[in-house]
Amino acid sequence: WQVSLLERHAAVAQEASGNPQGVLYLKLSAHGTALSQLIVSGFGYTRRLLESLQRGSDWDDCGVLQLAFNAKEAERHGQLAAAFPEDLLQWLEQPEAQARAGVGVAHGGLYYPEGGWVHPPALCQAQAMHANIELLSHHEALELRKVADQWQAFDDERLLASAPVVILAGAAEIKRFAQSAELPLKRIRGQITRLPETADSRALATVVCAEGYVAPARLGEHTLGASFDFNSDDLTPTTAEHQGNLAMLEEISSDLLSRLNISEQPLENLEGRAAYRCTSPDYLPIVGPLADLQTFNQTYAALSKDARQVPDLACPWLDGLYVNSGHGSRGLITAPLSGELLAAWLDNEPLPLPRSVAEACHPNRFALRKLIRGK
Ligand SMILES: Cc1cc2nc3c(=O)[nH]c(=O)nc-3n(C[C@H](O)[C@H](O)[C@H](O)COP(=O)(O)OP(=O)(O)OC[C@H]3O[C@@H](n4cnc5c(N)ncnc54)[C@H](O)[C@@H]3O)c2cc1C
Numbered sequence: 001w002q003v004s005l006l007e008r009h010a011a012v013a014q015e016a017s018g019n020p021q022g023v024l025y026l027k028l029s030a031h032g033t034a035l036s037q038l039i040v041s042g043f044g045y046t047r048r049l050l051e052s053l054q055r056g057s058d059w060d061d062c063g064v065l066q067l068a069f070n071a072k073e074a075e076r077h078g079q080l081a082a083a084f085p086e087d088l089l090q091w092l093e094q095p096e097a098q099a100r101a102g103v104g105v106a107h108g109g110l111y112y113p114e115g116g117w118v119h120p121p122a123l124c125q126a127q128a129m130h131a132n133i134e135l136l137s138h139h140e141a142l143e144l145r146k147v148a149d150q151w152q153a154f155d156d157e158r159l160l161a162s163a164p165v166v167i168l169a170g171a172a173e174i175k176r177f178a179q180s181a182e183l184p185l186k187r188i189r190g191q192i193t194r195l196p197e198t199a200d201s202r203a204l205a206t207v208v209c210a211e212g213y214v215a216p217a218r219l220g221e222h223t224l225g226a227s228f229d230f231n232s233d234d235l236t237p238t239t240a241e242h243q244g245n246l247a248m249l250e251e252i253s254s255d256l257l258s259r260l261n262i263s264e265q266p267l268e269n270l271e272g273r274a275a276y277r278c279t280s281p282d283y284l285p286i287v288g289p290l291a292d293l294q295t296f297n298q299t300y301a302a303l304s305k306d307a308r309q310v311p312d313l314a315c316p317w318l319d320g321l322y323v324n325s326g327h328g329s330r331g332l333i334t335a336p337l338s339g340e341l342l343a344a345w346l347d348n349e350p351l352p353l354p355r356s357v358a359e360a361c362h363p364n365r366f367a368l369r370k371l372i373r374g375k
Pocket residue numbers: 006007008009012013014015016017018019021022023024025120139140141142169170171173174189190191192225226227274275276277278324325326327328329330331332333335
């Protein structure tokens with residue numbers, strides 16, 4: 001494949017993937033759900049990709065400690081420790097957890113020895129470096145048209161690029177295209193706080209998470225994240241959200257909070273960054289081929305009367321149009337493997353995930369549920 005990567009900014013990774021550090025955070029289920037299977041596979045895939053990047057500046061495998069900060073979490077952690085092998089996760093009592101973290105923590109928790117943090121722009125740049133990929137920066141696609149067997153991307157009346165295959169990987173912005181407008185993607189604003197490392201905060205040895213997360217310093221700065229705001233349309237960092245992040249840090253480790261000497265500086269001086277996550281209603285990403293929604297609804301209308309039917313009718317695909325979006329708060333783990341899933345689909349190769357997981361991520365799932373349940 002020869003790939004043209006249309007990017008509206010001067011470089012890749014200026015939006016959600018632009019944070020200084022993101023965490024390889026595995027939110028698993030002990031019940032083997034599709035999401036949990038995707039997370040385990042995606043984690044392994046991303047970890048293998050990271051091996052070729054620069055440890056210390058691009059990523060670090062310092063481990064991730066998820067604290068059991070309330071009784072419900074402690075119960076969930078117990079179930080997870082029983083369900084997964086020790087090389088993926090281990091239950092640590094409070095003293096061991098504290099020894100791993102290198103700073104005071106009030107709880108035990110799950111330790112993921114192969115977890116760590118990633119500098120997302122480094123991962124994106126590495127992925128876009130391939131000799132067959134041409135980055136077209138300052139190219140914002142506003143409309144997609146199909147002419148014969150070619151998809152054409154337009155910016156107003158200017159043709160930006162054309163190709164037989166298009167992959168929409170623009171997070172929630174893909175709702176602007178008529179072909180993908182009905183996908184139920186939502187933006188959720190998130191803000192991280194950048195905290196300068198101190199001599200005492202250098203003791204932090206692993207990523208530590210409770211409701212939020214804090215990472216060992218990268219190039220002299222810790223990343224503390226991240227707020228959730230379902231309503232805001234403004235990406236200017238706010239002091240209120242820095243305050244919220246600091247409250248999450250207090251819950252993670254009041255010892256680390258004091259080691260960072262934050263109380264000695266005005267809150268308004270805190271620096272950070274805000275961006276939009278992009279989520280779907282079932283928290284699974286949306287990955288795969290797109291169908292024409294109107295014709296899909298007509299073709300499978302019988303399902304709205306009897307959901308047990310298996311109509312032997314071809315799906316009205318929008319040939320060559322694919323989606324890779326909806327990666328929520330865990331894109332570092334799910335997005336690279338989802339790219340691999342699309343590549344397998346396009347080249348008719350074996351899928352890199354169980355078929356049931358690929359189907360759970362399929363863009364048609366929402367239209368199908370709507371037909372069956374009438375909502
Ligand atoms: C505050 C915050 C903290 C997070 N923390 C973590 C974490 O700890 N761990 C984790 O795994 N994940 C985390 N995430 C989530 C993770 O960042 C995302 O899941 C991931 O970055 C999504 O990548 P993406 O490529 O789908 O979207 P994006 O990174 O947003 O990329 C979309 C790209 O498409 C471009 N684009 C959009 N529309 C167009 C168009 N019409 N024409 C041309 N270009 C277009 C944009 O410019 C952008 O470059 C966090 C997110 C936020 C906001």
